[in-house]
Amino acid sequence: DTAVSQTPKYLVTQMGNDKSIKCEQNLGHDTMYWYKQDSKKFLKIMFSYNNKELIINETVPNRFSPKSPDKAHLNLHINSLELGDSAVYFCASSHQPRASGGSDTQYFGPGTRLTVL
Amino acid sequence: LAKTTQPISMDSYEGQEVNITCSHNNIATNDYITWYQQFPSQGPRFIIQGYKTKVTNEVASLFIPADRKSSTLSLPRVSLSDTAVYYCLVGPLSGGSYIPTFGRGTSLIVHP
Numbered sequence: 001d002t003a004v005s006q007t008p009k010y011l012v013t014q015m016g017n018d019k020s021i022k023c024e025q026n027l028g029h030d031t032m033y034w035y036k037q038d039s040k041k042f043l044k045i046m047f048s049y050n051n052k053e054l055i056i057n058e059t060v061p062n063r064f065s066p067k068s069p070d071k072a073h074l075n076l077h078i079n080s081l082e083l084g085d086s087a088v089y090f091c092a093s094s095h096q097p098r099a100s101g102g103s104d105t106q107y108f109g110p111g112t113r114l115t116v117l
Numbered sequence: 118l119a120k121t122t123q124p125i126s127m128d129s130y131e132g133q134e135v136n137i138t139c140s141h142n143n144i145a146t147n148d149y150i151t152w153y154q155q156f157p158s159q160g161p162r163f164i165i166q167g168y169k170t171k172v173t174n175e176v177a178s179l180f181i182p183a184d185r186k187s188s189t190l191s192l193p194r195v196s197l198s199d200t201a202v203y204y205c206l207v208g209p210l211s212g213g214s215y216i217p218t219f220g221r222g223t224s225l226i227v228h229p
Contacts, residue, residue: 033217041202043219056216072212090160104210105151106217108160115211 003027004109006091012115013081020077021112024093031096032057032074033106034066037088049074050096078114086116121205126224135192137223139205142186149180150188153204155222163202165190192225201226 004025013019019087023031034046048056052068063079078085093107122140129135141150149168153161154176165172166187167179177193192199204222208215 035219040221041155041224042221043155043204045217045219060218092160105163105166106153106161108162111158111160 004091004107006089006112007111008112009110010113010115012117014117015081015083017081018077018079019081019114020075021089021091021114022073022075023109024073025091025093025107025109026072027093027095027107028072029093029095029107030071031094031104032071032104033066033092034074034076035090035092035108037090037111039087043090047074047076056073081114081116083116086114088113121218121220123148123203123205123220123223125221126212126226128226128228129195130228132194135199135204135225135227137176137190137205137225139190139191141205141207142185144166144185144207146210147209148185148207149210150179150185151206151208152177152179152190153206153219153222155202155204157201161202161219164203195225195227197227197229199225201225 026077030048037043046060047066047067065077068074071109075095088111090111092106094104094106151166154164155161164176165179172179180189200220202224206220
C-alpha cells in the first residue's frame, strides 16, 4: 500500500544513454513533483504537474522531459545523459487542488539513485 | 517569495533537546512555515506546520515569534534515530506562484 512509488530504485547507465524513471501515487492527489538531490543533499524542485498540466518548470535542460499520462503518474525521461545528471531523483505528490500551487503537505517517494558513468 | 536560512549542520547527544532555527525575514502574511525531515536513503517527510505561536505534535514542536521572521523546530530528548536532514519551507497553503524551496536543510547528527 505504498503511497508514492518510484521505479527503478537504482539506475546505472553510460553517458549519452536515454533513461526513464516512473512514479505513481495512490493517494488521489492532484499535484505531482520531481526533485533532484545532489551529493551535498541540496534538494531542488525540477517540475510540478497539476492534473496532468505542467505548472512548475525550474530551468531544467530540455533533455529532461516529464510526462503525466494521468494524475496518478508522473514519469521522467532523460535524454543524452551526462555525468552531472548523477543524483537522487525524488517524486512527490500533494493534494494541492489548484494549478496555482501552494505549500500543501508533500508526500515523497523513496527516490531513484541515478549514476551516470 | 520568502527565502529561508538555516544552519548547515548541528550536533547533539542522545537525550538532549535540539532546537533548529530558520530565518525567513520576508515572510508574507499568508505564508505558513513547514518543516520536513529526511532520513538517510529516504525521501523527506512532513513533520510539522504552523502559522504563529506554538504548534506541537507527537514528533516535534514549532515555535513562531510574533513577528514571524523566524521559527524554531524543537526536538525533545533526541535519540540516534533523529539523525536526519531537516528542511524549513515557507509558503502559502494555496494560491500564488509558490515554488517549494528545500535547499540543503540542516544536517543533524545525534551522538551516543
